[in-house]
Amino acid sequence: MTDLMNLDGQVALVTGASRGIGKAIAQQLAARGVKVVGTATTESGAKAISDYLGADGEGVALNVTDEASVAAVLKHIDDTYGQLDILVNNAGITRDNLLMRMKDDEWDSVMDTNLKSVYRLSKGVMRGMMKRRQGRIINISSVVGTTGNPGQTNYCAAKAGLAGFTKALAKEIAARGITVNCVAPGFIDTDMTKALTDDQKQAIFANIPAARLGQPDEIAAAVVFLASPGAAYITGETIHVNGGMAMV
């Protein structure tokens, strides 16, 4: 019987892999025999990724907002591994502010890092995936891209933008054996949510039927599934992983 979860020998690029959700994704893919290239914004972050991946891959420094940096990393992957099967666009930042106080650079930096980077990286991997008639692009969006969240007009717009991008690209390249999907985390136990106060957390838990934060591995599990051969017929979709906080 064909193992529909078999990813052995594939090559993945995971952006923002030094901690949190990206790290869990990189580790879960590596545990299934995938060679993982994880990225961080700094050399020390890249080294930390190399340390935890060991023989299963490596960390590289990447600025997702810099075209030349993206091109260099993709060339490195091509030269070193000769293929790229899975792209996980995970790198993201927040620059929260009420709209009335939001600065242009807060808006622009979130758009560049969270949305334009996905355009840039997806475009960069397209030729190889088209030629091989195989590929998985998985974009990490967010529940707030669907529900909205005060103080995050920039972040919510970028994450909702990802969903539209995902659907359009999915239609463009479905006939070439490439799928494009989103995984939309709810409140996950990472540095991004550790900044919340206990009061904020209690208020959030009141809206989460599962009554707890999600774990990074629970996002990674959805990513692994979408990357697997068994998910070949799922494209343009968003899988929400949020403990029931938003059912869409």
Next chain:
Amino acid sequence: MSTIEERVKKIIVEQLGVKEEEVKPEASFENDLGADSLDIVELVMALEEEFETEIPDEEAEKIRTVEAAIEYVKSHSND
């Protein structure tokens, strides 16, 4: 050694899955050979690789017929 014309035609046959006799000089990829826009992008990619050249987007957009493809390669190839 095949001529440029033969090599271009061979790529068109492979990429678009059409019969060799259909690949006439005046044949339009879109109207006569059933290619969609993505097929044409892939065809240009294949030509770039076969002839080790880079075809700029604005030139690629003009390659709409078999003849146009052959002419482009003839005037830009180092072979």
